[in-house]
Amino acid sequence: MTNHxxxxxxxxxxxxxxxRGIGLAAAQALATAGANVVLTSRKQEAADAAAAQINGSAIGVGAHAVAGDQARRCIELTIEKFGGVDILVNNAGTNPAFGPMIAQDHDRFAKTMDVNLWAPLLWTGLATEAWMGEHGGSVINTASIGGLGHEAGIGLYNVSKAALIYLTKQLALELSPKIRVNSVAPGVVRTKLAEALWKDHEEPIAAATALARIGEPEDVAAAIAFLASDAASWVTGETMVIDGGQRLGDARSYQNGALVDG
Ligand SMILES: NC(=O)c1ccc[n+]([C@@H]2O[C@H](COP(=O)([O-])OP(=O)(O)OC[C@H]3O[C@@H](n4cnc5c(N)ncnc54)[C@H](OP(=O)(O)O)[C@@H]3O)[C@@H](O)[C@H]2O)c1
Known part of the structure; x- marks a missing residue:
């Protein structure tokens, strides 16, 4: 048996x-484990500011996740600076659309699918071509528990994350055996993107969650670092749920002897 x-x-x-959020925490977790890390944002200044917060070897690169030329340049810069790209975390995500599916317009549909689904495919393809196809690698996509279930109001976002989970499995097969492709599916995590979900509802969500709190970006980052590493060397095509038990349903009726009479 091997111990990694x-x-x-x-x-x-x-x-x-x-x-910020899960991406920044993931960059820190990877750097803490010893990796050189390249952090992207749409704005160079924001990427630089994030890289400056990392305790470890890090640089920031301004690159819109959907822009092919910027993605290619970021991958080239990474290889020039650090000599390769072994780990790709497709984490950039957006949720510009609320409301029922048939109320969505094509602009919101296209933006959601571009950032949440096309960008992971674009970056994985470029990283494969530039480095991983020859040297191997690990790709981790940030999906969501929304992609595994149903919720009122954020159907379009959840459709994009369900498709990302499918894409993860498809790529795991197509890029095997050299490249592992997995995803994480977080529940409600304390970040800007999810503010509408937790800001005024943190207590009731925490009360109903088996592990009695909402998630922190570091909870998801730890799983990303695991999937990136050789500790997960026999894991591919998998979606790891990181949700404190939220998908199990309301925990209150199970807790503190709630089912015991008297
Ligand atoms: N928080 C949750 O509860 C939760 C749950 C499940 C899944 N997720 C997923 O986790 C991922 C990270 O989100 P988060 O919650 O950490 O949100 P966040 O704190 O708001 O961070 C979102 C990040 O995505 C970047 N971004 C957005 N659009 C981009 C684009 N087109 N190109 C490049 N970067 C872009 C933002 O960078 P700039 O604004 O600086 O460009 C920012 O760094 C997303 O994929 C999200 O869907 C979050």
């Missing part, structure tokens, strides 16, 4: 959408 630590020394990772 989460040791990423000598590896290089790109994390898209790393100016």
């Amino acid at each position: 630590d989460i040791n990423l020394h000598g590896k290089t990772a790109i994390v898209t959408g790393a100016s």
Whole structure:
């Protein structure tokens, strides 16, 4: 049996959408494990500011996740600076559309699908072509538990994340055996993107969650670092749910002897 630590020394990772939230925490977790990290944001200044917060080897690159030329340049810069790209975290995500599916217009549909679905495919293809196809690698997509279930109001976002989970499996097969492709599916995490979900509802959500709190970006980052590492060397096509038990349903009626009479 092999015992693998989460040791990423000598590896290089790109994390898209790393100016804050889960991406920033993932970049820190990868750097803590020893990787060189490239953090992207739509704005160079925001990427630089995020990289400056990392305790470890890090640079920031301004690159819109959907812009092919900017993605290609970021991957080239990464290889020039650090000599390779072993880990790709497709984390940039957006949720510009609320309301029922048939109320959506093509602009919101296209933006959601472009950032949440096309960008992971674009960056994975470029990283494969430039480095991973020859040297191997690990790709981690940030999906959502929304992609595994149904929720009122955020159907379009959830459709994009369900498709990302499917894409993860398809790429895991198509890029095997050299490249592993997995995703994480977070529940409600304390970030700007999800503010509408938790800001005025943190207490009731925490009360109904088996592990009694909403998620922090670091909870998801730890899973991303695991999937990036050789500790997960026999894991591919998988979607790891990181949700404190939210998908199990309301925990209150199970807790503190709630089912015990008297
Ligand atoms: N928070 C949750 O509850 C939750 C749950 C499940 C899944 N997720 C997923 O987690 C991922 C990270 O989101 P978060 O919650 O950490 O949100 P966040 O704190 O708002 O961060 C979103 C990040 O994505 C970047 N971004 C957005 N559009 C981009 C684009 N077109 N190109 C490049 N970067 C872009 C933002 O960078 P700039 O604004 O600086 O460009 C920012 O760094 C997303 O894929 C999201 O769907 C979040």
